[in-house]
Amino acid sequence: MTLTSSNYFSAEANREYLSVSQYKDFVGSTGIKGCEARALAELNGEYEREKSTALLVGSYVDSYFEGSLEQFKAENCEIFTKQGTLKAEYRQAEEIINRIERDPYFMKFMSGQKQVIMTGEIGGVPWKIKMDSYIPDICIVDLKIVKSIHDRFYVKKYGYMDFITNWGYEIQGAVYQEIVRQNTGKVLPFYIAAASKEKVTDIEIIQINDEALAGALEKVKEHVERVVKIKNGEIEPERCGTCDYCKFTKVLSRPMLYTDLILDEVEDVE
Numbered sequence: 552m553t554l555t556s557s558n559y560f561s562a563e564a565n566r567e568y569l570s571v572s573q574y575k576d577f578v579g580s581t582g583i584k585g586c587e588a589r590a591l592a593e594l595n596g597e598y599e600r601e602k603s604t605a606l607l608v609g610s611y612v613d614s615y616f617e618g619s620l621e622q623f624k625a626e627n628c629e630i631f632t633k634q635g636t637l638k639a640e641y642r643q644a645e646e647i648i649n650r651i652e653r654d655p656y657f658m659k660f661m662s663g664q665k666q667v668i669m670t671g672e673i674g675g676v677p678w679k680i681k682m683d684s685y686i687p688d689i690c691i692v693d694l695k696i697v698k699s700i701h702d703r704f705y706v707k708k709y710g711y712m713d714f715i716t717n718w719g720y721e722i723q724g725a726v727y728q729e730i731v732r733q734n735t736g737k738v739l740p741f742y743i744a745a746a747s748k749e750k751v752t753d754i755e756i757i758q759i760n761d762e763a764l765a766g767a768l769e770k771v772k773e774h775v776e777r778v779v780k781i782k783n784g785e786i787e788p789e790r791c792g793t794c795d796y797c798k799f800t801k802v803l804s805r806p807m808l809y810t811d812l813i814l815d816e817v818e819d820v821e
């Protein structure tokens with residue numbers, strides 16, 4: 552199928568193509584556990600995760616820069632109060648937009664083509680990407696609205712990490728860079744244009760260096776085969792055991808030992 556902005560997120564497109572968010576749903580990132588069972592249930596339309604406010608604030612800012620904010624407001628009435636005014640989080644999103652627009656250097660990175668869709672192949676299967684700001688021959692930029700740019704996250708196995716590593720944005724950069732290379736023959740630098748939701752908004756242009764992207768791409772290639780086999784129904788998905796989907800669908804069969812209660816999972820250290 553040919554992807555457009557209207558069918559990009561459709562169930563059909565998600566079955567035919569892998570995307571970074573789908574990949575991370577299955578495999579996870581350094582800081583966030585994936586859940587194969589949940590990811591597959593979502594693909595099959597059997598389960599839907601709540602659209603979090605944090606996610607919607609990001610989409611609000613994205614749609615402003617894309618020039619589709621009015622459409623976004625029409626499609627997401629939950630961003631308004633009963634009185635018809637913007638909820639506090641989205642008033643803050645307006646402030647974040649104003650802060651970004653006050654910085655010419657940040658705006659240069661946001662000056663590319665918006666929400667550009669490309670497809671390609673990684674690990675022998677088709678992928679789709681959608682870029683926030685694509686400046687042909689120059690760079691690929693993804694806009695992230697984060698709690699704090701300098702937040703650190705803790706995972707027992709790896710120790711402290713930055714938000715890029717925690718949320719797996721190096722995976723996103725790796726896939727975007729590779730798909731753009733396949734389409735244009737150019738290896739472009741990948742930047743995260745970040746703005747924070749703190750009381751006073753912080754802004755930063757962050758590069759994820761090519762070595763890190765190359766490493767991330769290799770890891771993606773290692774995991775793709777299993778993801779595709781699960782998608783095709785060739786192997787059974789594993790349950791993570793701790794996500795909302797696993798809790799909701801859990802069936803008890805025996806007691807557990809109290810010393811196993813503490814799970815080695817991601818702790819958000821603040």
Ligand SMILES: [Zn+2]
Nearest residue numbers: 586791794797
């Ligand atoms: Zn799970």
